[in-house]
Amino acid sequence: MRKTLPRAALGPLFALATAAHAAVMKPPVAPPSVPFTKATVIAGAQFFADHCSACHAVSNLRYKRMGADLGLTKAMIKKSFMKPGGANYLKGMRPAMTQAQAKKWFGLPAPNLSHMARALGPRFLYTYLTSFYWDPKRPSGWNNHVFPNVAMPYILAPWGGIYTKNGKLLVPGRESPAVFDRHVADVVAFLRYASDPSVFERRAIGRYVIGAFVLLSILAYILKKDYWREVWGNRARRPKSSPMAASPAKTAAETVKDC
Amino acid sequence: MSKVIDWFNARFPAREMVREHMTEYYAPKNFNILYYAGSLLLLMMVLQVLSGFFLMAHYVPTSQDAYNSVQGIMYDTKWGWLVRYMHVDGVSLIFILLYLHMGRGLLYGSYRNPRELLWVIGYLIYVLMMGEAFFGYILPFGNLSYWAGQVITSIIHAVPIIGPGLTTLARGGPGVGTATLERFLALHTVLWFLILAACIGLHILALHKVGSNNPDGIEIKDRKGADGTPLDGIPFHPYYTVKDIFGVGVFLTLFAAIIFYAPTMHGVFLERTTFFRANPMVSLPDVTPPWYLAPYYAMLRAVPNKYEGIVLMALAVVLPFFMPWLDRCKVRSSRYRPVYRFMILLMAVTFFTLAYVGEQPPLPKYFLIERLGAAIYIGFYLLLPIISRFEPTRPVPERVRS
Numbered sequence: 001m002r003k004t005l006p007r008a009a010l011g012p013l014f015a016l017a018t019a020a021h022a023a024v025m026k027p028p029v030a031p032p033s034v035p036f037t038k039a040t041v042i043a044g045a046q047f048f049a050d051h052c053s054a055c056h057a058v059s060n061l062r063y064k065r066m067g068a069d070l071g072l073t074k075a076m077i078k079k080s081f082m083k084p085g086g087a088n089y090l091k092g093m094r095p096a097m098t099q100a101q102a103k104k105w106f107g108l109p110a111p112n113l114s115h116m117a118r119a120l121g122p123r124f125l126y127t128y129l130t131s132f133y134w135d136p137k138r139p140s141g142w143n144n145h146v147f148p149n150v151a152m153p154y155i156l157a158p159w160g161g162i163y164t165k166n167g168k169l170l171v172p173g174r175e176s177p178a179v180f181d182r183h184v185a186d187v188v189a190f191l192r193y194a195s196d197p198s199v200f201e202r203r204a205i206g207r208y209v210i211g212a213f214v215l216l217s218i219l220a221y222i223l224k225k226d227y228w229r230e231v232w233g234n235r236a237r238r239p240k241s242s243p244m245a246a247s248p249a250k251t252a253a254e255t256v257k258d259c
Numbered sequence: 260m261s262k263v264i265d266w267f268n269a270r271f272p273a274r275e276m277v278r279e280h281m282t283e284y285y286a287p288k289n290f291n292i293l294y295y296a297g298s299l300l301l302l303m304m305v306l307q308v309l310s311g312f313f314l315m316a317h318y319v320p321t322s323q324d325a326y327n328s329v330q331g332i333m334y335d336t337k338w339g340w341l342v343r344y345m346h347v348d349g350v351s352l353i354f355i356l357l358y359l360h361m362g363r364g365l366l367y368g369s370y371r372n373p374r375e376l377l378w379v380i381g382y383l384i385y386v387l388m389m390g391e392a393f394f395g396y397i398l399p400f401g402n403l404s405y406w407a408g409q410v411i412t413s414i415i416h417a418v419p420i421i422g423p424g425l426t427t428l429a430r431g432g433p434g435v436g437t438a439t440l441e442r443f444l445a446l447h448t449v450l451w452f453l454i455l456a457a458c459i460g461l462h463i464l465a466l467h468k469v470g471s472n473n474p475d476g477i478e479i480k481d482r483k484g485a486d487g488t489p490l491d492g493i494p495f496h497p498y499y500t501v502k503d504i505f506g507v508g509v510f511l512t513l514f515a516a517i518i519f520y521a522p523t524m525h526g527v528f529l530e531r532t533t534f535f536r537a538n539p540m541v542s543l544p545d546v547t548p549p550w551y552l553a554p555y556y557a558m559l560r561a562v563p564n565k566y567e568g569i570v571l572m573a574l575a576v577v578l579p580f581f582m583p584w585l586d587r588c589k590v591r592s593s594r595y596r597p598v599y600r601f602m603i604l605l606m607a608v609t610f611f612t613l614a615y616v617g618e619q620p621p622l623p624k625y626f627l628i629e630r631l632g633a634a635i636y637i638g639f640y641l642l643l644p645i646i647s648r649f650e651p652t653r654p655v656p657e658r659v660r661s
Contacts, residue, residue: 060330060333060334061334062334062335065334065335114330115330115534115535118523118531118534119531119532119534119535120531121526121531195534197333197334198333198340198341201340202340202518202519202520202522203519203520205519206515206516206518206519206520209515209519210512210515210516210519213508213511213512213515214508214512216507216508216511217505217508217509217512218508219508220501220504220505220507220508221505221508223501223504223505224501224502224504224505227497227498227501228498228501228502230498231288231493231498232661236288236493236494236498237494238484238486238488238494239278239282239283239494
């Protein structure tokens with residue numbers, strides 16, 4: 001108890017650092033192969049807005065930016081994603097729960113998830129979200145294999161089911177494991193996008209930029225080959241040395257002979 | 260038009276400069292792929308200045324706002340992500356190019372008489388570049404930045420007597436904070452950068468005074484034609500300018516592929532822990548330097564005593580300065596020095612193994628590799644004067660092979 005108290009007081013980052021450490025210790029479970037596309041990100045964002053943003057902010061990602069990146073209109077964003085009271089279209093995604101409430105209910109504020117996928121990696125997030133187990137000793141009743149003594153209760157239990165520490169299913173969830181895993185992967189896809197919102201823009205223009213440089217390389221190669229024909233044919237042009245260029249050459253050659 | 264040019268040239272030595280450094284600068288005709296690195300480094304410096312300018316225009320050097328201002332560049336600024344990825348990935352590419360460029364110099368004996376000063380200035384650029392990278396590394400003020408700033412500035416603490424005072428001076432206070440960010444920004448963008456840029460200028464001037472070496476390590480100026488130009492030399496412009504444009508095209512293709520498809524390079528170019536805000540209350544499980552400084556960090560860790568570790572690391576940084584005087588062989592290029600070639604390759608493998616180990620958590624299983632690596636690294640420089648005097652050499656050709 002003595003050890004856990006200061007940890008709670010130090011805030012979420014300490015816990016996350018521990019989590020990052022745990023990630024090093026335990027090989028993460030590979031997420032199911034879901035394509036990281038706009039569709040999966042939108043599905044994940046929908047789930048996030050419906051459930052996760054009750055507590056978690058994504059303060060760096062503005063609703064407007066998200067709409068522009070994912071191809072959603074302002075009306076769609078307002079209707080489906082701006083659930084928490086006080087959400088502003090021009091500002092970052094905010095949670096419904098206040099920091100004071102979080103401190104009162106869970107002991108520490110719910111972390112801002114803006115950079116979480118970049119910081120911990122999507123594979124870790126996926127493993128973390130599927131590694132909760134029922135632990136009656138914890139105040140919330142929940143514990144996690146890869147994040148021991150986590151403060152977050154397992155809000156995904158109604159979908160994924162409740163397991164014991166040994167992996168025994170206590171209460172089956174609403175969804176089959178395969179469907180549930182897909183949903184978790186969607187949420188992780190959204191967090192991945194949220195931590196790196198330029199990803200779709202980058203992918204869209206990347207091929208053209210690379211194509212332009214490949215074209216430049218090909219043209220430059222043809223040009224180079226044309227010039228270097230003179231070198232290989234021993235016909236390289238030799239402009240007459242100006243006195244300035246000749247003198248240092250001579251001294252350098254002399255120094256070499258001295259050595 | 261020619262009248263305007265004449266008017267200009269009568270008042271400024273533009274024509275002479277172009278002749279001296281481009282059209283009448285004779286370079287050996289047998290440059291290989293490693294010789295692209297030099298001109299690409301120059302290109303990268305220009306790109307860093309450009310991207311750095313735009314980053315600085317949006318950056319706030321205070322401990323409160325630095326992290327958010329950088330995230331503002333990433334999230335809210337038009338093309339901000341492109342500029343930041345250019346700048347961040349550019350650093351790693353600069354160090355890749357630097358290692359290729361220096362490895363090239365070691366392989367072909369480009370540090371030997373009369374190019375000692377060229378090597379010393381070049382190595383100084385590398386050392387300055389490590390400082391420049393370190394200052395830049397602290398600025399985004401992620402948690403890794405904060406702790407790396409604490410750890411690296413605490414190295415100065417080991418200096419006898421004046422160490423504690425120097426540390427406070429470097430940090431601008433007892434700890435890393437706003438004052439540190441402000442002075443690091445000033446160093447990164449003004450003072451340190453200007454010294455670095457001046458050294459690059461000196462490096463090119465020194466090169467053009469002594470002329471380029473080549474993979475065969477023979478002096479092209481020893482064999483001149485009737486017109487007084489080296490037989491194995493060709494004018495830098497147009498032959499090497501067109502060749503370097505091709506190199507630039509291929510390099511920019513790779514650069515764009517990294518920026519657009521793998522900007523963090525899986526946590527190698529942009530570390531995961533930089534995505535946590537700086538927090539003095541939360542120390543990281545292990546503070547590791549970026550990959551390009553990791554070999555020195557591995558050597559620092561190889562010794563259990565802080566002071567001895569710092570001495571070893573300083574020695575590792577300083578020893579290559581003396582390379583021109585440590586090598587006593589009559590032959591320059593490793594093409595004709597099988598023993599030396601083996602030593603260089605062993606050195607390269609050791610260096611990058613140390614880089615890998617330096618990135619790992621400090622576990623006992625790495626201690627042996629760290630110590631062995633440090634021993635090989637230091638041993639290379641200590642044994643070179645003896646080995647190079649007695650090593651067997653192959654006959655060196657009279658003219659460059661092409």
